[in-house]
Structures are given as C-alpha cells and as structure tokens.
Amino acid sequence: MDNGFMNMASIGExxxxxxxxxxxxxxxxxxxxxxxDRDTFSKSDPICVLYTQGVGNKEWREYGRTEAIDNTLNxxxxxxxxxxxxFEERQNLRFDLYDVDSKSSNLSKHDFLGQGFCTLGxxxxxxxxxxxxxxxxxxxxxxxxxxVKADELNNCREVVMMQFCGSKLDKKDFFGxxxxxxxxYRSNEDGTFTICHKTEVVKNTLNPxxxxxxxxVRALCNGDFDRTIKIEVxxxxxxxxxxxxxxxxxxxxxxxxxxxxxxxxxxINLKKKGKKKKYINSGTVTLxxxxxxxxxxxxxxxxxxxxxxxxxxxxxxxxxxxxxxxxSLHYMSPYQMNAYAMALKAVGEIIQDYDSDKMFPAxxxxxxLPPDGRVSHEFALNGNPLNPYCYRIxxxxxxxxxxxxxxxxxxxxxxxxxINHVARYAASVKDGSQYFILLIITDGVISDMAQTKESIxxxxxxxxxxxxxxxxxxxxxxxxxxxxxxxxxxxxxxxAERDIVQFVPFRDYIDRTGNxxxxxxRLAKDVLAEIPDQFLSYMKARAIKPSPAPPPYTPPGHPxxxxx
Numbered sequence: 001m002d003n004g005f006m007n008m009a010s011i012g013e014x015x016x017x018x019x020x021x022x023x024x025x026x027x028x029x030x031x032x033x034x035x036x037d038r039d040t041f042s043k044s045d046p047i048c049v050l051y052t053q054g055v056g057n058k059e060w061r062e063y064g065r066t067e068a069i070d071n072t073l074n075x076x077x078x079x080x081x082x083x084x085x086x087f088e089e090r091q092n093l094r095f096d097l098y099d100v101d102s103k104s105s106n107l108s109k110h111d112f113l114g115q116g117f118c119t120l121g122x123x124x125x126x127x128x129x130x131x132x133x134x135x136x137x138x139x140x141x142x143x144x145x146x147x148v149k150a151d152e153l154n155n156c157r158e159v160v161m162m163q164f165c166g167s168k169l170d171k172k173d174f175f176g177x178x179x180x181x182x183x184x185y186r187s188n189e190d191g192t193f194t195i196c197h198k199t200e201v202v203k204n205t206l207n208p209x210x211x212x213x214x215x216x217v218r219a220l221c222n223g224d225f226d227r228t229i230k231i232e233v234x235x236x237x238x239x240x241x242x243x244x245x246x247x248x249x250x251x252x253x254x255x256x257x258x259x260x261x262x263x264x265x266x267x268i269n270l271k272k273k274g275k276k277k278k279y280i281n282s283g284t285v286t287l288x289x290x291x292x293x294x295x296x297x298x299x300x301x302x303x304x305x306x307x308x309x310x311x312x313x314x315x316x317x318x319x320x321x322x323x324x325x326x327x328s329l330h331y332m333s334p335y336q337m338n339a340y341a342m343a344l345k346a347v348g349e350i351i352q353d354y355d356s357d358k359m360f361p362a363x364x365x366x367x368x369l370p371p372d373g374r375v376s377h378e379f380a381l382n383g384n385p386l387n388p389y390c391y392r393i394x395x396x397x398x399x400x401x402x403x404x405x406x407x408x409x410x411x412x413x414x415x416x417x418x419i420n421h422v423a424r425y426a427a428s429v430k431d432g433s434q435y436f437i438l439l440i441i442t443d444g445v446i447s448d449m450a451q452t453k454e455s456i457x458x459x460x461x462x463x464x465x466x467x468x469x470x471x472x473x474x475x476x477x478x479x480x481x482x483x484x485x486x487x488x489x490x491x492x493x494x495x496a497e498r499d500i501v502q503f504v505p506f507r508d509y510i511d512r513t514g515n516x517x518x519x520x521x522r523l524a525k526d527v528l529a530e531i532p533d534q535f536l537s538y539m540k541a542r543a544i545k546p547s548p549a550p551p552p553y554t555p556p557g558h559p560x561x562x563x564x
Contacts, residue, residue, distance in 0.1 A: 026124065026150045027219075028081040029194050030066060032097060032135070034144035035073040038111040043071045043240060044099040046113060048146075050081050051094040060094055068100040071240020073144070076195050080219075083120060085150075091120040095146055097135060105486065114143030123150045149194065151222065160220065161291045162255065163212035164199070169267065169283035172235035172243040176204045179236040180245065182285070186221055187228040196220060201236040212289065217252065225253040233267050233285065245269065246282035255290055263287035296546055298532035301539065304547035307434045308354035309425070312344060312396055313418035314381070315442035316403075317366035317411040320472070323404050329443055329472045330404055336516065339471035339506050341397060343441050346520035347467060347527055348393035351437060359389040362396045363418050367407035375410055377417040412447035415440060419455040419466065426462040432544035435535055436464035444474040453491040456482065460496035465534045467527045470505040479503040498537045502530045 030048050038044050047068040051060040066077035083091070097113035104110070114135030123131045129150040135143035164182060172178045181201045185193035196219045202208035221227045228249050235243040246267035254262060266281040273279045302308075321328030331338055337345070352358055362381040369376050380388030381399035383406070390396040419438065426436045446452065456466065468483075470476045482489060483503040489496045509523040539546075 026083055026085045026120070028083060028123065029077070029149045029151070030081070030095065031074075031076045031147040031149075032144055033074050033147070034142070035075070035097060035135075036099075036113050036138070036141060036143055037073060038099040038113065043073050044111075044113060045070045045101075046072065046075045047098050047100050047110075048075075048077055049096045049098065049107065051096065052083075053092040069240075071238075078195050078198055085120055085124065093118055093120060093123075093148075095148070097143075097146070112137065114138055114141075116146040116148075118148065120150070123148050151188070151194070157295045157297070158217040158292050159214050159295045160217055160252075160255075161212055161214050161289070161293070163210065163288040165207070165209040165286050165288055166233065166267075167207050167284045167286065169206045169208070169233065170235075170245050170269070171206060172245065173204075177206050178243075178245065179203045180205070180208045181234055181236055181242075182210060183232045183234065184215075184220070185230040185232070186219070187230065193230055206283065209288075216295065217292070221252040225256070226251050229255070231265075231285065233282070246272075248285065255287060256292070258290045259287055263290075296536075296539075298535055300546040301432070301535070302354060306432060306546070308351060309434055309436045310348065310351045310355055310439070311361045311363065311418075311422050311436065312348065312439045312441070313363045313365060313415075314340060314344070314400060315366055315413060315440070316364045316407055316409050317413045317443070317445070318409045319411070319413070319445050320409060320443050323409070330409070332401060332404065340441050341400065342516060342520055343469040343471060343506055343523060344396060344400065344439070345393060346524040347439050347469070348396060350524050350528055352393055358392045360393070360396055361388040362390045362399050363388060363421065364403055364407065365415075365418055366409070366411050366413050367403075368410045369408075370406055373408065377414040378421050379407075413442065413445050414448040414451070415442075415446060416448050416451040416455040419452065419459060422464060423455065423459045423462055426459070426464040430463060430542070432463070432539055432542070432546075434463065435538070436462075437467065437531065438464065439467045439469065441469045441471060442479075443472040444470045444476045444479055446478045449478060450491070452482065453489055456484075456489055456501060457491040457494050457496045460498050460500050463535075463538050464500065465531055466501045467531075468501065468503040469523070469527065470503065471507075473507070476503070476505050479505075498534065498541065499530075500534055502527055502534075 032046065035044055035046055045068050048066045050063045052063045053060055064081050066079040069075045069077065094115060094117050096115045098107055099111040099113055101110050115137045116133045116135050118131055118133060123129060130147065132145055132147045135146050137143065166180055169178055169180050179201050182199040183195060184197040186196050187193055197213065197215050199210040199213065202210060217223065220229060229251055230247060230249050232247045233245040235245055237243065246269040248265040248267055250265065257263060264284055264286045267283045267285055269282045272282065320330050323330040323332065325331060329339055364379050364381050365377040367376065367379065368374065369379055379385070381403045382388060382390055390399045418440065422436050422438045468479055470479050480503060482501050484496060484499045484501055488499065489501070504523065504527050506523060509519050509526070511518040
C-alpha cells in the first residue's frame with residue numbers, strides 16, 4: 001500500500017474528539033561530552049537515567065535507563081527512550097548520569113555525575129530537534145554537557161533479523177588477533193548519524209561470526225529504505241579506547257537482497273588508505289542472513305477478539321483492623337472511599353473495557369463466613385459460591401461493601417487459593433482467545449509464601465498475570481520478592497517461565513492534596529503498564545498469532561457495495 005493511499009485513509013478516519021490523544025511517539029537519543037571522571041584507575045562507566053513528572057504533581061518517577069558504557073567520558077548511548085509527545089502538555093524531563101561501580105540496580109550505590117533538566121517540547125522545538133545543555137548538580141564542578149536528540153517515529157512495525165561475519169580483518173592487538181565488534185548508525189535528515197545497534201565482541205579472531213540480532217526497521221532507517229546505514233568495525237580494548245578497523249555503508253534496500261554478492265562489503269580505513277599506496281581494504285564483512293517479520297502488538301490481539309478476564313481478590317484478614325473503626329483499612333466512611341475501594345475502582349475501570357460481558361468474579365480471603373464461622377481463603381463476595389460474578393466494577397464494589405457487613409475478619413493471609421482458582425480457568429483456554437488478570441488487594445502480611453511462590457511458578461506457563469496492590473503502612477518486602485523484577489521468582493529449584501506479577505504499594509500514589517481521581521489514575525497507569533508485555537510474552541512463547549480483525553459492522557439491509 002503506498003503512502004498516498006495510507007494518508008487518504010487516515011484523513012477519512014480523523015476524529016476531532018480524539019485528536020488530542022498522543023500526537024506522536026518520539027525516540028530520544030542521549031549523548032554526553034566531558035563527563036566528570038570518578039574512577040581512580042580508568043575513566044567513568046556512565047549510565048543515563050530518565051525521570052518524568054506525573055500529571056498534576058511534581059513528583060519525579062524513573063522512566064528508564066540506558067545501558068552502561070565502560071571507560072568513557074563521552075558516551076553515545078544506544079538504548080533509546082520512547083515517549084508519547086503531547087503538544088498541549090508540559091512534559092518535564094530529568095536526565096541523571098551515574099558512574100556504574102557494581103551490578104546493583106540501586107542508584108545510591110553508584111557515583112552521581114550530574115543531571116540535566118528540560119521539557120520534551122524544548123527538545124522537539126530546538127533546531128534539528130537537538131538540545132545541548134550543561135549538566136549541573138555538583139557544586140563547584142563542571143559536569144560536562146548532555147545532548148538530547150528527538151526523532152519522530154513513523155509507525156513502521158517491521159523487525160529485521162540479520163547476521164554478519166567478518167573476514168581477514170586488520171590485526172590490531174600486539175599479542176593476539178583483534179577482538180572485533182560492529183556499530184550500526186542510521187543517517188538523519190540533516191546528514192548526521194545516530195547509533196542504533198552494537199554487536200557483541202568476538203574475542204581473538206580476524207574472521208568473526210557475530211550472533212544474529214533483531215532490530216526494528218524504523219530504528220535502522222526510520223522507514224526510509226534508501227537512507228544510508230553506516231557500519232563501523234572496531235577492535236575492543238578493555239580500557240575503552242577501542243581501535244577503529246574501518247567502515248562501510250549500505251542501505252535497508254541493499255541489505256534486503258539477503259545473502260548475495262551484493263552484500264559482501266569492503267571495510268575501508270580512510271586514514272590508512274591515504275597513507276599506504278598499496279592499501280586495498282581492512283578486510284570484508286558479509287551479510288549471512290536477513291529476514292523480516294512484522295511486530296505484533298497487544299492491540300492486534302484485542303482487535304482480533306482476545307478477551308481479557310478480570311478477577312479480583314480482597315484481603316479480609318484481621319490485620320486490616322475492625323471495619324467499624326476509622327483506623328481500619330476497610331473502614332467505610334460516608335465521605336470517601338477506602339484504599340481497597342480506590343485500588344479496585346482504579347484498576348477495574350480500565351480493564352473492564354476489554355471484557356465484553358463485563359461479568360467479574362469477585363473473591364475474598366482470610367475471613368470467617370456466616371452462618372457457621374468457617375474460615376475461607378476463596379469465598380464469593382456476593383455470597384454465591386456457584387456464581388461469584390458481579391456485573392461491572394460497580395457490582396464488585398457493591399458486593400465488597402455488603403460482604404464487609406456479613407463476614408468476620410480473621411486469618412491467616414493465604415494467596416495461593418485465589419491464584420490457583422484463576423489458574424484453573426486459565427489452564428482451560430490456552431489458545432490465545434482469553435487472557436486472565438487477577439488483582440489481589442492486601443495489607444501485605446502473607447502467611448503462605450512457599451505455596452504462593454509455587455502457585456506463581458505454575459501460573460507463569462498460563463495466559464494470566466497477577467497484580468498485587470499493597471494498602472496500608474506495612475513493609476511489603478514479601479510482595480517485592482513476588483514481583484520478580486529484580487530476581488526471577490522460583491519454587492523448589494523451578495524458575496517462573498516469565499514474569500507475571502506486578503506489585504505496587506498504594507501509598508506511593510496517594511495525592512497529597514486529597515485528589516483521589518489523580519491517585520487512582522496514577523495507580524492504574526503503573527500497575528497496568530506491564531500487562532501488555534506480559535500478555536505478548538505468553539503469546540510469543542506459544543507462537544500464537546492474533547486473529548484477523550473482524551470485518552467492519554454492516555447494518556442489516558445494507559449489502560456491501562462491491563468495489564469495481
């Protein structure tokens with residue numbers, strides 16, 4: 001389909017009501033010059049951390065990190081930051097630079113090198129969308145400069161898988177052969193180059209075979225198939241002063257011919273060429289394979305009809321406090337919702353849009369039930385064990401309020417029964433037509449840690465994700481362990497196949513001015529952020545493709561016009 005046709009189609013579908021929803025996505029590339037040197041025996045090993053500010057509050061939140069680059073004061077980071085750009089919002093950005101001293105992800109364990117502040121509009125509005133600013137933050141020291149470049153991304157969803165090998169590359173090391181690696185750059189509109197990929201280093205060889213790698217086509221050429229792609233060949237050195245072997249250029253169109261005589265490139269070192277009359281080249285690099293695949297998105301599956309099933313499980317243990325007392329986490333004030341209700345409403349109202357029948361099972365755990373006072377770790381909030389479904393989130397809220405009046409808060413706090421409850425349903429539909437999300441809201445004091453870990457490891461092979469929202473003032477160390485972001489969760493030597501748990505403490509999102517709408521919006525955005533990736537990781541691992549989108553609805557009595 002040519003671009004002209006695409007533009008025609010998009011103009012036809014333009015909806016002024018939704019015109020202000022993200023104008024576009026931009027990709028930020030970060031470089032620094034003349035950073036402070038904090039290492040005694042070598043240069044700094046910098047990493048850049050981006051922070052953004054939340055809507056309606058001035059709290060900085062970590063957005064992402066680049067890779068760390070060893071031994072340099074002038075880093076050009078490969079890892080990009082992708083941001084939605086809103087013309088009508090002030091999107092404040094903060095870039096913090098650190099010298100990485102260990103494997104720890106805790107930034108306080110590393111040396112601070114300075115920070116830069118700007119807005120996304122400032123970057124986009126600068127000449128060539130390139131902003132250069134001094135780094136600040138260490139009194140009395142010049143911290144160097146940061147350069148931020150913004151590229152608007154075309155909606156180009158192809159991903160290419162390529163593999164290269166080298167032959168007879170120049171020997172650069174005194175004792176051994178070279179340790180070669182490749183650096184790929186895409187060219188920009190203004191003739192400059194932006195780094196987009198670095199291969200691994202192959203040690204001690206002049207004939208390396210690098211591993212195949214995947215890269216989005218837009219990152220390689222921004223959708224322009226004839227744009228120059230420059231590839232530099234280096235010999236890796238431990239101290240960061242990598243030796244330049246040579247370079248060559250190509251384009252996406254040339255590479256797409258695949259393995260052929262067209263894709264054997266001479267590596268040229270212009271300095272050497274100028275000095276040596278008999279210079280031919282510094283070796284060759286050959287494309288071994290080239291394959292294109294289209295990256296599917298979360299929305300492709302949703303459009304194709306995959307249903308998201310939402311289940312909620314609420315903690316009714318005694319550690320929450322007596323619901324009749326204002327100090328209780330379950331206290332029902334006539335003036336405002338409690339934290340359980342807010343978390344439930346915040347997350348549920350977003351997820352319910354993806355569920356066609358809007359019927360949600362709502363469970364409780366850790367209470368004594370009427371009439372006989374037996375303890376249950378998996379009871380229906382509406383009192384009907386055969387049909388625990390509630391209509392819409394309002395129905396779940398109503399069932400939650402009613403159950404508070406009839407059950408007796410007790411204990412212990414067992415998560416595994418409700419996880420296993422949802423897992424039984426998820427195990428019965430593994431074809432990609434349904435995905436299950438369990439929201440557990442708890443005060444965080446867990447009693448069955450070993451069983452819960454086992455349940456999560458088992459569930460990690462199923463189409464489900466678990467969101468845990470911690471309410472109240474407790475320490476949530478056990479919940480953080482279940483989250484598995486730092487260390488993949490395991491049970492009896494078995495590791496979870498994928499990360500399916502997202503934990504957040506609600507107190508981190510409470511708006512200081514009492515603006516609960518804002519608190520809820522922030523909470524929902526954060527807890528739901530990982531779901532699309534968790535969803536895609538399941539579909540990809542099972543090689544499940546999205547179903548084709550159904551044809552547009554035609555009212556009865558209006559036969560489709562045949563296009564001639």
